[in-house]
Amino acid sequence: MEHVVIIGNGIAGVTAARHIRKLSDKKITIISAETEYFFSRTALMYVYMGHMRWTDIEPYEHWFWDKNNLNLKKGYVEKIETDSNTLYFKEGDTLTYDTLIIASGSTTNTFGWEGLDSDGVVGMVSKQDLEAIEKYAPNNKECKRAVLVGGGLIGVELAEMLRTRNIEVTFLIREEHFWSGVLPDDEAAMISRHVKSHGVDLRNNTNLDKILSDKNGKVRAVVTKETGEEIACDMVGICTGVKPSISFLANSKIETDKGILVNRRLETNIKNIYAIGDCAQQREAIGHRKSIEAVWYTGRMMGETVAQTICGNPIKYNPGHWFNSAKFFDIEYQTYGWVFSGDHKKENEMHFHWHHADDTKCITIAYDKNSNHFLGINTFGIRMRHDVFNSWLNEQREVDYVINHLKEANFDPEFYAHYEKDILAEFNKTNQVAI
Secondary structure: OOEEEEEOOOHHHHHHHHHHHHHOOOEEEEEEOOOOOOOOHHHHHHHHOOOOOHHHHOOOOOHHHHHOOEEEEEOOEEEEEOOOOEEEEOOOOEEEOOEEEEOOOEEEOOOOOEOOOOEOEEOOOOHHHHHHHHHHOOOOOOOOEEEEEOOOHHHHHHHHHHHOOOOEEEEEOOOOOOOOOOOOHHHHHHHHHHHHHOOEEEEOOOOEEEEEEOOOOEEEEEEEOOOOOEEEOOEEEEOOOEEEOOHHHOOOOOOEOOOEEEOOOOEOOOOOEEEOHHHEEEOOOOOOOOOOOOOHHHHHHHHHHHHHHHOOOOOOOOOOOOEEEEEEOOEEEEEEEOOOOHHHOOOOEEEEEEEOOOOOOEEEEEEEOOOOEEEEEEEEOOOEOHHHHHHHHHOOOEHHHHHHOHHHHEOOOOOOOOOHHHHHHHHHHHOOOOO
8 A cells, every 4th residue: 555654744734634535545644743733833822822722723633633544653754765765763763655745844044143042032833932932931020021033924923922911022123114025115114003002112124133141041132233232031032934844854865945846746856755835845936926835825735736646636736816814913914916015016016005094904906007907905904805806816807896896805794894985085086196
């Protein structure tokens, strides 16, 4: 019987296992050094905040794995010998495979700062990271202040987590506004104001120089690069993004760059070895997408794709139109299609921006200045329907059509407030002049 081994039990690896099981009776083994059972990584923050228990973020009961004949192995793969199809574990044992799927995920991205190995320096990616945060920031007596470094989604999640325990937070970001490398300036400025309104000391245009520790090796302060200011703290959160977790492939024959190089069928350069999820890097990026996508839903899609290929129905990975969602404290964010920030704005890209007076809601619609075709939308504080925007992008609707039919995209018109008239009035007033 063919033995399919999957390294990683995140959303990509577990989705692949579930779909292979639906399509075949192959022997399947899932390996993880992080946890025995799959959990929802996007819900980690809610465990710390007390909104959910650990068992609540495990989508499947523990009996699910035996019932579906999915073997689980707790261990860390230290080396892959592709000539003999053998995995070597840090614990000393080995395992052979016929087909291998690498779904090893991501790890915190760091930049070699002095003091990174101090006690109290944490990331926010894994269960072990969550345990470390709980250890170093259990309350506002043992952790009076935390300093967070990096202006991405992980950073704002960690800031919200800490503020629920009334821990003071200083947030160092190198840009003019929070996440301004991704969001247009008006949106980034609004989110910066919102983060500050929750008691966060947001420091714009500020880089970390080094981390200082006490005589016991415990974090005591950080030093900023621009001014040399010393900021006392009890914990440092490194929130500067993630990178593929592929260090165990250093001496293997599997080709890597920043991630594991794959083609559209998610095949590596070695026969019967695939890579999916955060660790996979497309040899040629798909449209405007990044070649590495550390996003929950793309991991799920890759898992479904590779399962089809392994079970005799080879298909190409096709993620469709870009979309994503997040939460900045209590402002929900959604994006569909492409809306680029100022530095990355395309030559033909125009923006229409509408901002609500309460400073917690706005939208930006991108469109082609030549064809008037709708290119994408960002929404903040207004929940919209994915399927509607996906259809409009497929149909290449013009921006006027989108503006005049926004009501159709309202997530739930019965319970959610309407802003379509105000948005249309502003659009007509500006006469489609870009912001």
